[in-house]
Amino acid sequence: MTLVLPSALLLLLVAIEAFVLRVVQRKDVPWNQVVFNLNSGHTVLWLFRGLEIAVFHAVYTRFGLGLVNDWHPIVQFGVAMLFWDFCFYWLHRLHHAWGILWAVHVVHHEGEHFSLSLGIRNSWYSSITSIPFFLVLALIGVPTEVFIAVGGIHYFIQFYNHNALVKKSGFLEHVMITPSHHRAHHGRNEPYVNCNFGGTLVLWDKMFGTFQKELDEIPVEFGTYDHIQTDNVFWASNLPILTWLGLPHPEFRPALKTLKGFWIWTAGLLSFAILLFYIHAEAFWPSFDRNVLLAYGAAAAIAIGGMTDGRMWGRITWSVIHLMVLGLCFEREAWQGSSVGYVAAAAFLHALLTWRKQSWNVVSG
Structure with missing residues (x-):
């Protein structure tokens, strides 16, 4: 029951944002994309998320070094928050750099409607390819329940950063990854290609030279140039992988x-x-x-x-x-x-x- 309420809250926030965009701001809302985003991976992804947690727990119990066992819980939690974000930066950056990982992550970037629902859009396999990047937390001894809690906080921040209503965030622009920074990340046009890989803190992008602010004079173009013309969640998750492997796949004819x-x-x-x-x-x-x-x-x-x-x-x-x-x-x-x-x-x-x-x-x- 504890996870039903957060999941329902996400749906409610998506609906409220869509209402504001459509009714208040009189903007078009592409319902096919919103629904695809919500349905893109939730059932199978839910299963693989369980696998991700199970692997983390197995490594923690068998190989954990217990380096943080004696730390105060607040310090332990703070370190886990920081390390998780650092690991996510490299997870995200390598998912843009390596072909097989991009074949998984591209599902998220194919969305052309930047909104909260896009924060839910993912490949079926994104939890699987995330597994290796967070195991360092298990090895140093971060408890599984802390890993789950920290991940939940970070993922909610990332969900928020996909909203279409907030333009700039004041002083937070210098500290956090904001909706503006993440819009730039989703750009397929220069100078936005391959930038802003951070999940919560902007620190890592500035440290490793991948930060790019959103420029008023250069609008962000969302989506990818080779977008798969289908709203079928099965093919959206599997076709990029088949293409990367060089295996045959169907050609999609236009709908009548x-x-x-x-x-x-x-x-x-x-x-x-x-x-x-x-x-x-x-x-x-x-x-x-x-x-x-x-x-x-x-x-x-x-x-x-x-x-x-x-x-x-x-x-x-x-x-x-x-x-x-x-x-x-x-x-x-x-x-x-x-x-x-x-x-x-x-x-x-x-x-x-x-x-x-x-x-x-x-x-x-």
Whole structure:
């Protein structure tokens, strides 16, 4: 339950920002990108995040040197905060420098709508490629619970730094990585390429010569020049790796019609609700049911991508998986009376409505 509330808070903040951008500032909000960002890796990434923590804990318990065991908890926490940020700087910088790591990280940079939801957009495999960079904390003896807490703080700061509402942050511009600094990091145009790799402190970029402030006279261009034209989370995470390996992969044809914005973001909310329920149920559901629920969330995210891409299989998958889950709510004890049944029922009704012609835009030309 403790992780349900933070996850729900992230979703609420994304929704508030989108409301301000769309209603107050009258700016376009590309719902397909917002929903892709929310669904990009949450189910599979959640699984691999658990693996990352498990590996850290194994190294800590077996090989930890206990160098910080006798330190005051506040000092221990402060050192962990600093070391974590230093490790993240090099993690981030090398994910831009090494081909296989960039094939994982590029998913985050392909987003062209700079907003809080972009802070959630990640490859399925980003937690896996992060594992080696933080093991130094385990080796010096930073407890696993401190590692988790410190990481949570840093990741929330990074989430905040993707917001589209804050332009400049006053004196913090000289100390912290701010939304302005991180906008520059996401630039694909000069002088913003390969700069501002820090997560929280701007210290590391200034120390290692990678700092670049955002310039008023040179607007930041977001995204990548070789962006994959798909909103399918499966291909977004796997196609860059297949390309790097030189393996064959599909070519994406333009969609003849696209799902309207309302149906995209409501599908995204339903999919995120599945994730929240998985987090809630993880501690007490039987392993089989947890795994089925995890697969349900992953399939839902992939189906949304298919629908957003205008693919028939996306609509079919979106319809079938919710019907199957409704069946599980009658057959499996763990599912009976659970709120996931209401989510599945709402999603199945949503699926039926997406079969109407009125739910789609025909692409001209």
